């Protein structure tokens with residue numbers, strides 16, 4: 001598939017989550033004839049909080065801490081990607097509030113990553129995150145983390161893909177069909193496992209998220225065991241249930257998130273709440289599988305764990321490179337799907 005491309009290359013993209021749609025748009029822009037197949041229904045992308053958060057993810061999530069540079073590089077592709085696709089990008093930033101000892105630990109983790117958050121007082125924090133409780137006298141703030149409203153953004157990506165000439169089929173993809181190349185952007189779903197051996201590296205992490213029906217705006221707020229992400233509704237997230245691959249909603253797991261979220265935004269008490277669950281696909285090193293499979297004609301775009309929205313433009317670039325032979329950029333080797341193969 002590398003080398004001089006036959007034009008137009010016909011590509012089937014399996015999966016209409018953020019990785020599938022971002023890949024489909026980039027492939028169409030590269031001159032490919034693209035069809036996206038998806039059986040439909042909610043997916044991880046549609047229920048996500050939509051944080052584009054290289055800094056707080058590296059600070060708070062040990063698994064991606066070694067990959068800060070890659071996360072920042074993905075974030076840096078977003079202004080162009082948002083402009084191309086009509087996705088509204090919110091650059092209000094993110095702040096952390098919590099007990100003093102926890103906040104000190106967060107500050108130490110920033111420092112260990114050579115990052116410096118801005119120390120702000122409670123009143124300033126409340127100005128940046130309207131409705132934030134008065135209980136928090138200080139906060140750590142960064143403008144490096146951004147956000148999109150995931151459900152709205154997914155619709156925008158679908159529209160942008162259709163406008164770029166991408167065709168959509170409501171169907172499960174079982175192979176490339178008539179296409180030259182099959183891109184597997186199937187998230188945590190097991191249905192595609194037979195199509196690429198590298199998918200066996202994936203494991204599921206289920207996540208519950210609570211959405212309070214309100215119009216919220218401002219900075220994302222991170223705290224102990226919970227975040228609050230404004231958008232169409234205030235999202236309080238999220239559980240990390242390793243090994244669970246079902247999307248059944250357990251209200252008992254939403255309740256502690258709701259309670260923790262209301263400690264941040266007490267004014268939202270009593271408003272209607274919706275609890276949702278989705279499944280993240282995770283690899284052993286917490287980075288996606290993006291690029292050529294050993295299976296001929298198959299390219300992977302999955303395994304983005306907690307950061308599929310953040311990583312989508314970067315994954316799409318690697319997918320296009322796999323199909324057309326274009327430059328995959330400096331981070332492609334880290335995403336190579338074959339990196340977990342047993343070495344002799």
Ligand SMILES: Cc1cc2nc3c(=O)[nH]c(=O)nc-3n(C[C@H](O)[C@H](O)[C@H](O)COP(=O)(O)OP(=O)(O)OC[C@H]3O[C@@H](n4cnc5c(N)ncnc54)[C@H](O)[C@@H]3O)c2cc1C
Nearest residue numbers: 015017018019045048049050051173187207307308309310
């Ligand atoms: C609660 C929660 C909160 C999150 N918050 C954030 C966040 O704030 N920021 C962030 O960056 N990430 C976040 N994530 C992670 C992010 O949602 C995922 O990494 C991302 O959505 C994965 O996108 P995807 O396209 O790989 O998979 P999905 O969105 O799961 O889409 C996969 C699609 O493939 C389809 N499919 C499956 N098999 C087939 C087949 N054989 N043929 C055709 N179609 C098929 C499915 O129907 C589905 O639509 C969150 C995840 C959860 C669960």
